[in-house]
């Protein structure tokens with residue numbers, strides 16, 4: 001029987017300045033939400049992804065449960081954010097979108113375009129730029145858990161219908177309660193090329209949450225006052 005797993009392709013850890021997610025929180029909430037694997041996509045840094053991946057492997061080696069951690073980075077480019085997946089080294093911020101994609105691909109990584117039609121983001125790849133760069137893109141995020149513009153996911157899926165990209169999905173979690181809110185249900189995979197193939201047969205699932213509806217932060221604020 002095929003094993004179907006849930007993968008959240010867009011997660012931020014405490015290594016992102018705007019996220020509170022520690023490794024213990026990741027284990028607890030991925031367990032609760034039945035998320036089997038996450039891609040850590042911290043802003044412009046990769047250390048957290050390496051650290052969480054190592055901690056996950058340690059737990060699994062001890063026979064304890066942990067989500068698998070894929071190593072990524074959400075890189076601020078001169079034309080908006082672009083993610084790299086299966087990275088082995090840091091990608092510097094501030095390059096052009098094309099240079100960033102080249103840097104990701106030169107190390108064998110996949111180019112993952114997050115929230116492509118979130119038109120309220122000041123800097124982002126517009127449709128023309130996306131079309132020009134299609135040869136460099138591996139995965140398009142068809143569903144983001146907290147787009148600023150509510151129609152962004154609809155536009156992303158419409159774009160995907162006219163192109164041959166596998167669809168990714170990620171919660172864009174910056175706090176544990178949002179983990180898994182958006183994810184892909186897909187066949188268990190082994191390594192990078194296999195992931196891309198299995199992703200094509202995957203199902204995007206999940207629900208939107210408001211970036212303002214933050215139970216976790218509310219509790220934190222209350223405990224301080």
Ligand SMILES: [Zn+2]
Pocket residue numbers: 010012041074114172
């Ligand atoms: Zn993000």
